[in-house]
Each structure stands twice: as structure tokens, then as C-alpha cells.
Amino acid sequence: xxxxxxxxxxxxxxxxxxxxxxxxxxxxxxxxxxxxxxxxxxxxxxxxxxxxxxxxxxxxxxxxxxxxxxxxxxxxxxxxxxxxxxxxxxxxxxxxxxxxxxxxxxxxxxxxxxxxxxxxxxxxxxxxxxxxxxxxxxxxxxxxxxxxxxxxxxxxxxxxxxxxxxxxxxxxxxxxxxxxxxxxxxxxxxxxxxxxxxxxxxxxxxxxxxxxxxxxxxxxxxxxxxxxxxxxxxxxxxxxxxxxxxxxxxxxxxxxxxxxxxxxxxxxxxxxxxxxxxxxxxxxxxxxxxxxxxxxxxxxxxxxxxxxxxxxxxxxxxxxxxxxxxxxxxxxxxxxxxxxxxxxxxxxxxxxxxxxxxxxxxxxxxxxxxxxxxxxxxxxxxxxxxxxxxxxxx
Ligand code: HEM
Numbered sequence: 416x417x418x419x420x421x422x423x424x425x426x427x428x429x430x431x432x433x434x435x436x437x438x439x440x441x442x443x444x445x446x447x448x449x450x451x452x453x454x455x456x457x458x459x460x461x462x463x464x465x466x467x468x469x470x471x472x473x474x475x476x477x478x479x480x481x482x483x484x485x486x487x488x489x490x491x492x493x494x495x496x497x498x499x500x501x502x503x504x505x506x507x508x509x510x511x512x513x514x515x516x517x518x519x520x521x522x523x524x525x526x527x528x529x530x531x532x533x534x535x536x537x538x539x540x541x542x543x544x545x546x547x548x549x550x551x552x553x554x555x556x557x558x559x560x561x562x563x564x565x566x567x568x569x570x571x572x573x574x575x576x577x578x579x580x581x582x583x584x585x586x587x588x589x590x591x592x593x594x595x596x597x598x599x600x601x602x603x604x605x606x607x608x609x610x611x612x613x614x615x616x617x618x619x620x621x622x623x624x625x626x627x628x629x630x631x632x633x634x635x636x637x638x639x640x641x642x643x644x645x646x647x648x649x650x651x652x653x654x655x656x657x658x659x660x661x662x663x664x665x666x667x668x669x670x671x672x673x674x675x676x677x678x679x680x681x682x683x684x685x686x687x688x689x690x691x692x693x694x695x696x697x698x699x700x701x702x703x704x705x706x707x708x709x710x711x712x713x714x715x716x717x718x719x720x721x722x723x724x725x726x727x728x729x730x731x732x733x734x735x736x737x738x739x740x741x742x743x744x745x746x747x748x749x750x751x752x753x754x755x756x757x758x759x760x761x762x763x764x765x766x767x768x769x770x771x772x773x774x775x776x777x778x779x780x781x782x783x784x785x786x787x788x789x790x791x792x793x794x795x796x797x798x799x800x801x802x803x804x805x806x807x808x809x
Contacts, residue, residue: 416696416697416698417691417695417696417697417698418697418698418700419685419697419698419699419700419704420700420703420704420707421704421707421709422704422705422707422709422710422711422728422732422733423686423707423710424685424686424687424688424699424704425675425699425700425701425704425733426704426733426737427685427686428677428683428685428697428699429675429677429699429733429736429737429738429740430737430738431683431738432455432739433679433680433681433682433683433693434677434678434679434680434683434697435454435677435678435679435680436451436452436453436454436676436677436740437676437677437678437696437697438546438672438674438675438676439451439452439543439546440546441545441546441552442542442543442544442545442546444542444545444556444559444560444563445539445542445543445559445563445614445617445618445621446542446543446614446618447611447614448611448614448615449611449614449615449618450462450465450615450618451618451622451740454680458739458740459739460605461605462739462743464597464598464601464604464605465594465597465598465743466743467597468516468592468593468594468596468597469516469743469744469746469747471746471751471763473592474746474747474763475763477515477516477747478747478750478763478764478765478766478769479763481515482512482766482769483769485508485511485512485515486508486769486770486773489504489507489508489511489529490504490508490773490777492526493805494777494805497804497805498779498782498802498803498804498805499802499803500800500801500802500803501631501632501635501774501779501798501801501802501803502628502632502798502799502800502801505627505628505629505631505632505770506533506536506537506624506628507529507533508627508628508631508766508770509623509624509627509628509631509766510529510532510533510536510620510624511529512623512624512627512747512766513536513619513620513622513623513624513627514532514620515593516593516594516619516623516744516747517593517594517595517616517619517620517623518574518578518591518593518594518595518596518616519532519570519571519574519595519616519620520570520573520574520577521570522573531569532570532620533624534562535562535565535566535570535620536620536621536624536625537625538558538559538562539559539562539563539566539617539618539620539621540621540624540625541555541558541559542555542556542559542562542621543618543621543622543625544625544672546676563613563614563617566613566616566617566620567613571612571613571616574595575595575599575612578590578591578595578596578599579599582599582600587600594615594616594619595616598612598615622744623744623748625671626671626744626748627744627748627766627767629669629671629797629798630662630665630666630669630671630748630767631767631770631771632797632798632801633665633666633668633669633798634661634662634665634666634767634771635771635774635779635801635803636781636787636798636801637661637664637665637668637718638652638658638661638665638720638771638775639780639781640718641661641718641720652772652775653772653775653776654759655759655762655764655768655769655772656753656759656762656764657720658764658768658771658772658775659749659750659752659753659762659764659765659768660720660721660730660752660753661718661720661771662749662765662767662768662771663729663730663731663749663752664718664719664720664722664730664731665718666730666731666732666734666735666749667705667711667730667731667732667734668705668706668716668718669734670701670702670705670732670733670734671734672701673700673701673702674698674699674700674701674702675698675699675701675733675736676696676697676698676699677696677697677699678694678695678696678697679691679692679693679694679695679696679697680693681693683695699733701732701733701734704732704733705732705733705734710725710728711724711728711732729752730752731749735749746763746765747765747766748765748766748767749765749767749768750762750763750764750765750766750768751763751765774803774805776807777805777806777807778804778805778806778807779803779804779805779806780803780804780806781801781802781803781804782802782803782804785802786802787800787801787802788800
């Protein structure tokens with residue numbers, strides 16, 4: 416097992432075709448055969464089909480036309496209560512988003528249905544990140560198996576059958592734009608057995624919801640403490656492009672997965688290191704790489720939203736991955752990064768910046784009587800509860 420902590424070394428491995436995904440081997444119950452775990456030609460074929468959903472025109476349409484309404488519906492109970500748990504809000508807002516992209520219908524469109532899907536998706540996340548679980552692993556696997564069965568019966572089967580019926584009656588043009596539709600339409604090009612399809616959809620649901628919710632809470636926390644009582648900083652919380660940049664800076668400090676794991680399928684030479692043999696297992700410490708002082712400077716550990724970056728380094732560092740497995744949801748969640756001088760209203764801000772900006776507009780503040788706590792179910796540094804009050808909502 417070789418551990419790499421430097422930014423350039425981690426980036427080189429993520430881009431290397433010799434390195435196969437290995438982080439989810441333990442989470443096979445929900446991850447086996449999913450896009451993130453495939454390698455080589457099999458991965459390229461699956462990705463080429465699924466990437467069709469993530470085209471820029473659709474992301475823009477989704478962020479502008481669909482998501483604002485979803486967000487307001489999700490916020491309604493929090494507004495009525497004058498606050499709530501930000502982790503829960505993050506999950507509720509993003510579970511609907513992810514379901515839209517994955518192609519999981521919610522015909523009832525009510526709180527109970529969102530809650531049921533959310534409970535299932537949280538179990539999928541526990542299954543996928545089993546390698547970092549702190550609880551009894553067999554019990555987690557058993558819970559994930561029942562969640563997969565419940566998901567199949569209540570959500571996946573009706574969504575799949577509806578798409579098949581549309582395809583049969585009206586053709587591919589009439590299908591909704593989502594991952595399940597492209598898979599149903601590409602059945603001969605990309606046949607997936609029912610169990611693999613269920614895991615693929617489960618993977619999308621958890622990949623999107625879990626990381627989006629965590630990114631939202633971390634960004635809120637960082638920005639809240641950064642602004643403090645300084646009036647000039649508080650004013651900047653109302654600037655959408657600043658919030659977007661700050662979300663990416665927070666993502667750099669808090670990668671959804673603090674490590675990536677790879678196994679070499681052929682020898683790999685890395686600059687400054689001996690050639691690593693085929694079969695070597697590599698742990699890429701993304702948390703450390705994103706704080707590499709040779710890239711991000713002496714204050715690499717600090718949250719500095721306006722920081723200058725070297726050419727070719729993303730503000731979010733390696734947090735969305737790079738190379739063949741780079742995140743398909745990056746522009747959806749983080750938006751299209753604004754270039755200097757571009758007006759805010761012409762930029763796709765991204766779901767997380769939109770959500771964080773809305774929270775500040777509502778005067779969200781940590782609840783002084785109920786401090787946030789870390790998630791005890793994982794060794795990953797995530798918030799488990801983050802109670803806030805919406806001061807301007809009343
Ligand atoms: C802030 C939110 C998110 C973060 C930080 C994030 C992070 C990542 C990372 C690090 C990877 C690569 C993992 C690796 O190389 O081992 C990845 C892959 C992926 N992400 Fe995301 N993600 C986010 C949101 C989303 C959303 C919303 C979706 C879908 C709606 C999504 C879909 C995917 C998919 C499909 C892959 C696999 C790509 C492949 O293997 O070819 N992600 N994500």
C-alpha cells in the first residue's frame with residue numbers, strides 16, 4: 416500500500432490509465448458494476464451513454480427553470496419552522512435534484528415520499544462508503560440489501576416501466592432527459608442486467624445527494640465563520656459569484672471523499688518516485704493534496720475564497736476528481752466557473768452556490784442553543800447535524 420499526499424502525484428495517478436478504481440471494493444453491495452468502479456473500455460462505453468444527460472444546455476435549463484421551484488418546495492417546512500437541521504435540508508434539496516437526473520420518478524411529490532427516498536439513499540451512502548464505516552459492517556450490508564429491494568419495488572420498477580412504455584409508444588424523443596431514460600433507450604448498445612441497473616441507479620442517487628448535502632453544509636460553515644461580524648464581508652455573502660468561488664474553496668478544503676484508492680493494472684512511473692509495480696495499491700490523500708503548500712501556498716490550510724491559483728489548478732483542487740472518472744455532476748453542482756468581467760446573470764452558478772446564497776439571504780445562522788455535531792457513523796469528517804435559524808424568514 417503506497418500513500419501519496421502531494422497534489423501533482425495524486426493528479427498524475429487519477430489521470431493514469433494504469434490505475435483502476437479501488438475505493439469501493441468493500442462497498443460492492445451497492446457499488447459493484449457501477450460506472451465509478453468500471454475500468455478501461457467497459458467504463459468508456461458506459462460513460463459515453465450516461466454523459467448525454469449532463470450537456471451544458473440541459474444543466475442551464477435545469478438550474479434556471481426546474482431547480483428554483485424544487486428548492487422553494489423543500490424550503491417551505493424550514494421557513495415555517497424558522498429553521499432546522501442544515502444536513503437534513505441539504506439532503507432533502509438534493510435528493511430531488513439527484514432523482515431528476517437519475518430518472519427516479521416521485522409521482523406523489525410529497526414530504527412522505529421524499530422522506531422515504533431519502534432514508535433509502537442514506538443507506539446507499541453507508542453501503543458505498545463502507546470502507547470508512549465505524550459500525551458493524553455485516554449489519555450495514557444487510558440494511559443496504561433491504562434498502563435496494565425497497566428502492567426497486569417502490570421507485571425503480573415504476574420509473575423504468577414508465578420509460579419503456581414511452582419509448583415503445585412514442586419513441587426516444589419523447590423520453591424525459593435523465594440517466595435511466597438513456598439506459599432504457601440504449602438497451603441494445605448497453606445491456607444492463609436488472610441487479611446492475613438497480614445498483615447503477617442507487618449509485619447515482621447516493622453519489623449526488625451525499626456529496627451535495629455535505630458540500631452545502633461545509634460551505635455554509637466556512638463562510639459563516641469567515642464573515643463573522645465584519646460588515647464588508649457580510650455584504651459579499653449577497654454576491655452570487657463570490658459565493659460560487661467560496662463554495663469551490665470550501666470544496667477544496669473538504670473533499671467529499673478525503674481519499675481516492677487505486678490499484679495498478681500495469682507498472683506506473685511517477686515523477687520523483689520509483690516505478691510502482693502492477694498490483695500496487697495506492698491511497699491518494701486528497702485532503703492533504705488539496706492543502707499542498709507547494710501548490711496552494713503557505714496558507715493552504717486556510718479558507719481564502721479570493722485566493723490566487725497556479726495555472727491549470729481548479730479552485731476546488733481535486734475534489735471533483737480528474738481524468739476518466741471525473742465527476743459528471745461537477746457543473747451541475749458547482750456551476751460553470753465565472754471568468755473575470757462576466758455578468759453574474761449569464762453564469763450557471765451551480766446548485767450548491769444557489770442553495771448557500773439562498774440560506775444567507777434568509778439570514779441563516781447556526782443555532783446558538785444547539786451546536787453542530789460531527790457524523791458518528793463514519794470516520795469521514797462530515798457534519799451529522801447542523802441546526803440553523805433562519806433569522807430573516809420570520
Ligand atoms: C459537491 C458535490 C459532488 C462532489 C464533491 C463529487 C465528487 C466526485 C468525485 C471526487 C468523483 C470521482 C471519484 C474517483 O475518481 O474516484 C465523482 C464521480 C462521479 N460523480 Fe460526483 N460529486 C458531486 C456531485 C455529483 C452529482 C450531483 C452527480 C450526479 C447527479 C454526480 C455524479 C458523479 C458520477 C456519475 C461520477 C462517476 C464518473 C465516472 O466514474 O466516470 N456527482 N464525483
